[in-house]
Amino acid sequence: MKKKSLALGAAGVMALTAAMPIATTAQDPVKLTIESWRNDDLGIWEDVIIPAFEAQHPEIDVTFAPTPPADYNATLQTKLEGGTAGDLITCRPFDASLALYDAGYLASLNDLPGLANFGDVAKSAWITDDGSNVFCVPMASVIHGFIYNKDIFEELGITQLPTTDEELEAILAQIKEDGRYTPLAMGTKDMWESATMGFQNVGADLWQGEEGRKALIAGEAKLTDQPYVDALAELAAWRDFLPEGFEGISYPDAQQYFATGQAAVYPAGSWDIAFFEGQGLDIGFFGPGDVDGDGDCVISDHTDIALGLNAASPNAEAAKTFLDWVASAEFASLYSNSLPGFFSLSNEPVTLEDPVAQEALDLRATCDSTIRNSYQILSRGTPNLENELWAVSAAVINGTLTPEEGAARLQEGLDSWYAAD
């Protein structure tokens, strides 16, 4: 017994020492480390993205070193303070990264040529409030809409996908009438789906996207205005279509419920596409459509992830080379295709191999894009608007708040600390 474990230990040590030279020799390439919370993507970075870069730049050796998402912000902060953070920092959108830039941990990237490939909405999440400094290269956004089960739609003879909220409600009512399937797979227990897949999804068109979002920040619009009350009212109308006991259904519950073919429609973020396809489900994607009936549509095309440069990096030049490549069309295509549901923010056209992801991406062609209205500036104070949106959206669906009461509470919370200047 003892001999065996000794032998195993020796084998382990040998394996370790054997693995080490790979990292240390090879003509001393510049080493770059990427900090990230996307530990789910480790395989894709190691097998697809980094090899593609290193093939062009053998002098640079890139390591992807993710931290679990829930720990990322705190761990990164500690590493930056202690001077042990990697050269490249994956950027959360808006204030979390802005705080890092303001503290001098992220470098300004204004002179990076590749940034020309990105539009203003793409850069909006990683720019100073006055718009003078961009500090991360936008990588991807997520698009909201609805995923539907093609088999169920076929079985019930639904051939026309909805393009307005009335059409969507008619379809949901038809599914409920039939009785075999739950129309809408969502719960309110975890709350964020109510706000993100609900409020921001159907609301974007109601408040005219960017126009309404900027008006809120400028103080010209209030959350008690009709579009916001209407968005909450849309959510209240969903109540009849949700599964029994939806108050106790969490996000993974709803995912599994839809994945096992018991529900017809799933209010989605595009990142869900890969999961459902992995479960072998035959799905399609449609947007919230023209919710306010004015003939156009706006989708929530939310800037979610970017890459910045650690201001203290000793390898800034190599890191900039990598960032410039991240801004290229080649990276856009690699990334979007490796991670269906995460869409490159680059202006360069990207063709996706995944048809469902392409359906979601196609919405950009027919609809305007906006980002979630609580993310820029408005979630800086206490109470935090994003947290309030979660609680209020869930409460409105649960029926413990009316849409008017919910809107009043959102505005009251915002008024208590925010005044547009």
Place this chain on the structure above:
Amino acid sequence: MAAPASAPRTRRRIPWSVVGFLAPALVIYTVFMVLPLLDSLRRSLFTASGELAGLDNYVTLLTDPDWAPRFWGAFANNIVFFAIHMLVQNPVGLLLAVLLTTRVLRGRTVYRTLIFAPTVLSVVIIGFIWKLILSPLWGVMEGAMEAVGLGDFYLPWLGLQGPALIVVSLMSVWQFVGIPMLLFSAALLSIPDEIIEAARTDGAGAWRIFRSIQLPLILPTVGIVAILTFVGNFNAFDLVYTVQGGLAGPEFSTDLFGTYFFRTFFGFQLQLGDPVMGATVAGMMFLIILFGVCLYLFGAQRRLQRVDP
């Protein structure tokens, strides 16, 4: 080892062995518990930019309309959480202890092990198991209640504002009931059989024996269990975080000091962490727990006489 004759002389020397045995624990406890605690308290007296703020942060926490409702909400929830433990966990623990120390019951060790098992399980597992049991989609709870004719009473409790806190408290009770049971068992076993046998000879029944002999003799343990429950409950965090998430929903109805502190100190989603206010919340938790412990120490423990038979 040492000759008995040398014993009086060694007594005057500094007992280095005692110091040696205490030192590791003392050093570790000081470095990792006492100093951080003091530093956290110090931090709560300063502003984020490092200027002395006096008690301003505490005033903000207790009175500011943005902070106070959440703080007092967490306080009220914590009291409910504690009350449920005192009313359910400890009496049930005592009952189990009495049952499991009676000689007539067969398989006592099996029961004791089974009842204690959840205590040693990870809270993540406890939370996950109960979330599955109570799930409206695939939980067994609805079916189990239907089987006994109570199907109409099933609700998705964890998602409802009223019942969520009670249900989470009962999960915690279920997990930790083994601890009072064990402590009470130990106390009950230390009561000499002769006393109980004498009472029985005098014609006392089981209830009379419990009320007049066992209960008075284990009162110190009752006090210790109460104070352990108090400290544990006012520090509770993990179960709520696992089952209800960081926002302690619905509508903060399961928010305890622990989750409130977590959100304040570390931040949540777009809410950035606020170390100063977080330290202030921690400071209030410390004061409340200190107050409760002092109440017990000076109010109760001094009056209790441990009977060493």
